[in-house]
Amino acid sequence: MGITLTALHWVYLVFILLVIAFIVMKKDTSFICIAGILVLGFIGTSTITHSVTGVFNSFAYAIKELLGTILVISIIYGMSKVLMKTGINETMVYPFTRMIR
Numbered sequence: 001m002g003i004t005l006t007a008l009h010w011v012y013l014v015f016i017l018l019v020i021a022f023i024v025m026k027k028d029t030s031f032i033c034i035a036g037i038l039v040l041g042f043i044g045t046s047t048i049t050h051s052v053t054g055v056f057n058s059f060a061y062a063i064k065e066l067l068g069t070i071l072v073i074s075i076i077y078g079m080s081k082v083l084m085k086t087g088i089n090e091t092m093v094y095p096f097t098r099m100i101r
Contacts, residue, residue: 008043015039 015036022029037058041051083089 008040011039011043012036 015032018032018036019029022032034055037055038051041054042048045051045054080089083092
C-alpha cells in the first residue's frame with residue numbers, strides 16, 4: 001500500500017518553502033499565499049474560474065475564523081488608547097510602582 005505524491009503535493013511543498021523563505025527574509029507573505037491558493041486551485045480543478053473562486057472562498061473562510069479574534073484585539077486596543085488619553089492607566093499602576101522598582 002503506497003502513497004502517490006502528485007504534482008499538487010509538490011507545488012504545495014514549494015509554496016510552503018516560499019512562505020518560510022519570505023518569513024525568514026522578513027517580507028510580506030500575503031501575495032505568495034494568494035498565488036499559492038490560485039495555483040493549487042488551478043492544478044486541482046484545471047479551470048481558472050474555479051481557482052479564482054477558491055481564492056475568494058479562502059478569504060471568506062479566513063474572515064469567518066478570524067473575525068472574533070480581530071474584534072477582541074480591536075476592542076482591547078481601543079480601550080487601552082482611552083486609558084492612556086484619560087490618564088487612568090497611570091492611576092491603576094501607581095500602587096504597584098513601589099514593587100516594580
